[in-house]
Structure formats: structure tokens, C-alpha cells
Amino acid sequence: MKINFKVLTVVASITMATFLFSCSSDKKDDGNKGANNEIDTTEQNDDLMNSMNQAKQVFYSLPSPIETAMLIKRAGAKYDESLLNPTTNAPNYMGNKSMALNLGIYSADLSFASLFDQTQTSIKYMSASKTLADNIGILNAISPEIMERLESNINQKDSIIDIISETFMNSNSFLKENDRAEIAAMILVGGWIEGLYIATQIAKMTDSAEELIDRIIDQRLSLGTLIGLLEQYSEDSKDIASVYEELLKLKEIFDKIEVTTSKIEPVTDPVTKVTTLKATEEKAPLDPVVFKALCKTVADYRNGIVK
């Protein structure tokens, strides 16, 4: 057979291109594996991270803004729109870092407004989120069809929550599939910091906020996961490195809060078949100085992002 050199070149090029694409798509898994050895979090997380070394592939499931908003509401928080980042700020955000962090912040604000039945505010925040998602290049995360569904289901809270969940899934999966996991991580950081900001601000203004403070203290666990996730990108990305440094400052404060938990005992209800993971938890009373420092550090960082 006579070899046509052009055909061979084309075939070789396709092979190289497809391989390069494939390798970059797989990078996220390698990155996750690399992160296993580098995580520096609470004592509890250290144990967990040691166990990661044995795993072939590791995924982190981070708290979604909608789950955080629900936790805040269930802890007795009242709605206060003045705590949200005004949607009029959306056109001011330029650059991937600013847009990604603020997309996370708007996602949290959207979730918060929706759970408190603030229908018009929810539409406004979905629209602001769409602007930022489009600018980041997340295709169809919030499509015109999703906006229409939101508007036509505006009085059905369950449907709205499902729609918001769907938009998170769209952006999350798009970024992971397109090797932009660091952008996805920054969106999650934005959502997480906004949830913590809203919770700390409300707790600060409330006389009896034990439940809310418990939820705030719980965030030390998610912070450990976020730090671990960012570590894998911090050497290659200045944007991630700066976010990572800010989270380390928060970790220093959270480390001053002492929490111990007993061994977990699973108990299954024979009728409902639902298992309760029973474990007792001991928290030392939260030092007001530590709480004040936490509120200030969170507010300073969040306000720096939204300005």
C-alpha cells in the first residue's frame, strides 16, 4: 500500500489532539490525588486525609449554597435583604476570579431569598447569576428556558429549589468537563463565604442565636475540605493562591474553637428504615473574642470580594 503522507499527517494530528484533550480532561483526577497528601486542616480532617492516600480517585462534595441557606433558615435566622450583595454590582465584576467568586455569592443570595419566599428578589438574583455565568463562559447553566420556568413557578417553592439545584449542577458539570475545575472551586468558595457572612451577621445581631452559632462552628469541617480542594491549584494559579491564603486566615480562627465528638453509632428505625448516625458532641463555650474575630475576618474578606 502506498502511504499518502497527508493522510498520515492528518491521522497523527487527530490522534495527538484527541490525546491532549483526553489528558487535560483527566487532570482533575490527578489533581485530586495530589491533594491527598497536602491537606492541612483540623485534627479530624487530618485523619480523613490520611485515609485518602489509599483511594484511587477522590472527590470532594462541597456544601452547596442551597443547603447552606436551608441550614441558616432552620437555625432560626430572619431574612434581611440588606445583607445580600446588590445585583446592581454585577456589571462591575471583571476577570475570572472576581466573576467566579461573585457568582458563588449571588448563588447563595438567590438561595437565601428563595427559601424566604422573596420571589421578585429571587428572579433578580437568578438574572444576575446568569450575567456572570455567561461572562465566565458557562454555556446554558442558566438558559432562557430556566429563566422562564423560574418565572412561571415563582409561587412554588419546591419547584424553585429544584430549578436552583439544576443550575448548580449545570455549571458544576460544565466546568468539570471542560477542565475548569478551579473556576468551579472559586464559585463554591464564594457561595460558602456568603453563607457564612449572612449567618455571622445575623448571629451578631440576634440575642439568642445558639443554633445559628452551632451551624457557624460546623463550618470548620467544610472549610477543611475547601482548603484541601484549593491547595491542588494554588501553585499554578495566582487567583487560587490568594483565595487560599484568605481561607487559611479563617482556619486559624476556627482552630481556636474546641469540639470533640464521640464514636458514631448507627441506629436504624425498623419501621421507616431510616438510619440515625448517633454521636454526642462537646463544644466548649464560644469565646466572644474568637467569635468577634471570626465575624470580622469573614466580613472583611466578603466585602473585599463584592466591592
Add this chain to the structure above:
Amino acid sequence: MKRIIFIALFLSLMTISSISINAQCKNFARKICMLELVPYVHDGMYNAAVLQEGDAVELFKTFYSGQEYRIAICGADELPKVQFQVLDKDRNVLYDNKNNDYARVWDFSMQSSQQLVISIQVQTTDDLSDNIPTGCVAFLIGFMNKEDSFDQF
């Protein structure tokens, strides 16, 4: 030369096939596995991977006290059964779906907030054929939409 072309074409096809499987994986997670979460609300996080028999994955997540959760782990039809275990920080097994006929979902609630590990493994088969089964495994988490105050345990 003929061999080079053959190898190049073969590798191209394999890679394109792999990309296509990844896209199918997203659809599998959305259209099949998400349904397993009903009536729980999906937390919005997309976690899925293309695995083959014997492969293992671990997922780390914080679960909050007073919340009710459902874990849904779904393997594509072409894969052998998928085992998943829920472990605490010391890797004590809290749940193993192998004891429940490899059930796809597990419902639970937390008395105190904890970070747990979900360890997932595609089982091996005794099939000696050259075709190693490969397919998508999606692992999704939902929570119960409850807006009343937390129950006290």
C-alpha cells in the same frame, strides 16, 4: 507504516469513544441517578466517573446535624454491581450496601455534624473475556427540604 496508521486510528477511536462516554455519564447522572433522590432535593453537586470493574472512588462530604440525607450511587447497566460503604473519620463502616443487596440508595440523618467518607467500588466478575466492562458511576447526594427548626435529639 501500515501499522502506524492502524495504531493511530485505533488510538483515535479509543479516545473519541472515551470522550463520548464522559458526555453520556453526565446524562446518566441527570436522567437516571437524579430520579433515585426523589423526594430529597439534590444538593446540586455533580459527581460521576467512568469506571471499570475493580475501580474504586472515595467521596468526602460534611453532613450536618438534624438534616436528613439520601445517598444515591448508580452504576450503568453494563457494569457489575457497585458496592458502597459509608465510613467515619476512623474508617469504621457505618453502612455497607452489600448487606442490603447492593441497594442504590441509603437514607440517614445525623445527630452531630460530621465529615464522612463514601467509599465506592465496582465489583469484579468471574468473566474471563477480554472485554472489561466500563461504564458510568454517578454518586449524588440529596437532603430533605425541611424548613422548620431542628429537632432536638
